[in-house]
Amino acid sequence: MVSTSGDVLAGPSIVSGFREDLLPMADIVTPNVKEASALLGMQVATVADMHSAAKLLHNLGPRNVLVKGGDLHDSSDAIDIFFDGKDFYELRSSRVKTRNTHGTGCSLASCIAAELAKGSPMLSAVKVAKRFIETALDYSKDLVIGNGPQGPFDHLLRLKNTSCRQEAFNPSDLFLYAVTDSGMNKKWGRSITDAVKSAIEGGATIIQLREKDADTGEFLEAAQACLKICRPHGVPLLVNDRIDIALACDANGVHVGQSDMPARVARTLLGPEKIIGVSCKTPQHAQQAWIDGADYIGCGGVYPTNTKANNLTVGLDGLKTVCLSSKLPVVAIGGIGISNASDVMRLGVPNLKGIAVVSALFDRECVTTETKKLHAVLTEAQ
Numbered sequence: 001m002v003s004t005s006g007d008v009l010a011g012p013s014i015v016s017g018f019r020e021d022l023l024p025m026a027d028i029v030t031p032n033v034k035e036a037s038a039l040l041g042m043q044v045a046t047v048a049d050m051h052s053a054a055k056l057l058h059n060l061g062p063r064n065v066l067v068k069g070g071d072l073h074d075s076s077d078a079i080d081i082f083f084d085g086k087d088f089y090e091l092r093s094s095r096v097k098t099r100n101t102h103g104t105g106c107s108l109a110s111c112i113a114a115e116l117a118k119g120s121p122m123l124s125a126v127k128v129a130k131r132f133i134e135t136a137l138d139y140s141k142d143l144v145i146g147n148g149p150q151g152p153f154d155h156l157l158r159l160k161n162t163s164c165r166q167e168a169f170n171p172s173d174l175f176l177y178a179v180t181d182s183g184m185n186k187k188w189g190r191s192i193t194d195a196v197k198s199a200i201e202g203g204a205t206i207i208q209l210r211e212k213d214a215d216t217g218e219f220l221e222a223a224q225a226c227l228k229i230c231r232p233h234g235v236p237l238l239v240n241d242r243i244d245i246a247l248a249c250d251a252n253g254v255h256v257g258q259s260d261m262p263a264r265v266a267r268t269l270l271g272p273e274k275i276i277g278v279s280c281k282t283p284q285h286a287q288q289a290w291i292d293g294a295d296y297i298g299c300g301g302v303y304p305t306n307t308k309a310n311n312l313t314v315g316l317d318g319l320k321t322v323c324l325s326s327k328l329p330v331v332a333i334g335g336i337g338i339s340n341a342s343d344v345m346r347l348g349v350p351n352l353k354g355i356a357v358v359s360a361l362f363d364r365e366c367v368t369t370e371t372k373k374l375h376a377v378l379t380e381a382q
């Protein structure tokens, strides 16, 4: 109806046709703020207005409403409001600076339709579509096409030679998740790089640097050195808590806890492609992590652990409850080792993709041997 560039694409008679005939038939309507204003005859200029507009539009008949806030420039991130007639969701993505925004609205709607055709629920479809658009805008940043104020954004990102871009997150990478601990490595007289090298040699499928007592310079240097080890093996490297370190060394992503940088802020800072994991102990945590744009959740403590002080143990039952409620893949953590890893993997929930371990790998003399043993146990239990 009204393009992001402000062009009016439909006159008043068409607008009333939309309102009276089309909206009552729609499963979802996805107006930008200018379109919401035109449909409702009110000014939609703030996030609060977007909430009101979503509700008013829903009253006109569509089952779901997504009011897109890409044009609201008073926010550092792009905020869309989704309303399903019951709950409101504030969906955020990073605001990509590019002149190539032409076609984003049509592509978002098409992407939602494609996800629905694949069987996704509406909110999942919207989230996937938003992430696609955000990534495509990011890919479009350097394109110079045409002479107008705007250029087309890049729909063809999946067909590009992406050698300089990060691989998409693969949940099966959570299979054997090695989380480092500087204290343990010091105790056994090994450097962090040696620890990471050995874990990868033993079959670790993803690494997290959890260096609680390293200062910033030391942590950054270690992360850069570890990335040089991980990259040639295709093993993703995540940084615990420290978004700044992850950005500075271009790590594959971060893992954040409930009291760290909120995942939605991390997503805004890191962009659409970095991996974000969130620690979750309850179904509510898991739901929020999904809304915030996380890629996976870590759930624990499955068993008591000495590695993290005062950690609440949720047990196998707590893990199962969180897995069943989570729309994201899950990795189990806390007190897991060779003796109990198969009990965890045999829980029988499809989105439980693996185990994350600290002491079972790093509080041991030979990291490679322990990683190999644990890998064998997991493979057997699959």
Ligand SMILES: Cc1ncc(COP(=O)(O)OP(=O)(O)O)c(N)n1
Binding pocket: 177, 179, 208, 210, 240, 241, 255, 256, 257, 258, 260, 277, 278, 279, 297, 298, 299, 300, 308, 331, 333, 356
């Ligand atoms: C895979 C994974 N799951 C959970 C955690 C715990 O993270 P957090 O709650 O931030 O606690 P600390 O690790 O910071 O002590 C994790 N690190 N990794």
Ligand SMILES: Cc1nc(C(=O)O)sc1CCOP(=O)(O)O
Binding pocket: 279, 280, 298, 299, 300, 301, 302, 304, 305, 306, 307, 308, 311, 312, 333, 334, 335, 336, 356, 357, 358, 359, 360
């Ligand atoms: C870092 C961490 N997070 C946990 C959580 O429950 O979120 S448990 C934990 C420590 C895991 O260490 P280990 O494998 O040595 O028990």
